[in-house]
Amino acid sequence: MQFTILSNNMTDCKTNQATTTTIIMINNTLAIESIATHPDFRRLASIADISVDLRYASPHNFVGRDLYAPVDCAWLHQHAAQSLERAVAWLKQERGDVSLRVLDALRPQRVQEALWAALQGTDLLMYLANPVRGSIHSFGMAVDITLVDLSGHELDMGTPFDDLSERSHPAKEAALLAKNELTAQQISHRQLLRDAMRHGGFVGISSEWWHFDCGDRDLVRSEYTRIL
Numbered sequence: 001m002q003f004t005i006l007s008n009n010m011t012d013c014k015t016n017q018a019t020t021t022t023i024i025m026i027n028n029t030l031a032i033e034s035i036a037t038h039p040d041f042r043r044l045a046s047i048a049d050i051s052v053d054l055r056y057a058s059p060h061n062f063v064g065r066d067l068y069a070p071v072d073c074a075w076l077h078q079h080a081a082q083s084l085e086r087a088v089a090w091l092k093q094e095r096g097d098v099s100l101r102v103l104d105a106l107r108p109q110r111v112q113e114a115l116w117a118a119l120q121g122t123d124l125l126m127y128l129a130n131p132v133r134g135s136i137h138s139f140g141m142a143v144d145i146t147l148v149d150l151s152g153h154e155l156d157m158g159t160p161f162d163d164l165s166e167r168s169h170p171a172k173e174a175a176l177l178a179k180n181e182l183t184a185q186q187i188s189h190r191q192l193l194r195d196a197m198r199h200g201g202f203v204g205i206s207s208e209w210w211h212f213d214c215g216d217r218d219l220v221r222s223e224y225t226r227i228l
């Protein structure tokens with residue numbers, strides 16, 4: 001087993017005294033409780049001009065309970081945070097009437113395992129990364145995200161977030177349009193979201209209109225710190 005020990009020398013803002021925090025990572029992992037001491041991660045609140053509604057930190061998700069309490073999961077890896085800022089800037093330039101709303105960001109490994117367990121015995125497991133391999137969310141390098149108008153109402157994307165049906169699949173939009181199961185306007189909303197995220201450096205996936213990975217998934221799995 002591989003251990004990595006990092007020491008952070010920081011100055012406490014309240015006491016102005018230098019403190020040393022030692023972070024012990026096993027196989028490049030870090031407990032969510034220690035995330036605030038790790039220099040690679042940023043709070044979502046540090047990203048201007050987005051709104052945040054973490055659905056797994058509320059009962060409004062397909063499991064029906066808060067999966068994040070009592071830990072604070074409103075974090076991203078700094079690389080994903082910078083990419084999101086680029087997406088915000090592009091969207092601002094293109095459209096003054098919509099903005100981005102983050103629905104999920106950093107999802108600790110323990111929550112990925114709880115979701116995996118909740119979906120056992122259903123045909124919905126295809127929507128979830130096997131926790132053994134790991135979700136890109138658990139590295140703080142993926143976001144679930146949508147668009148809102150000036151009054152804060154979510155744009156109509158044809159399905160709600162986490163609608164685990166084929167209507168959520170970007171890869172099937174042309175066929176769904178032909179069958180009148182999606183409208184041209186719903187697809188254009190999704191396309192605007194994809195354009196903004198692509199300009200930031202994110203890559204979408206074929207099965208969920210709301211999910212975007214920052215950069216190459218294999219690279220993330222091999223090089224980045226997984227949050228437990």
Ligand SMILES: [Zn+2]
Nearest residue numbers: 142143144211
């Ligand atoms: Zn996702």
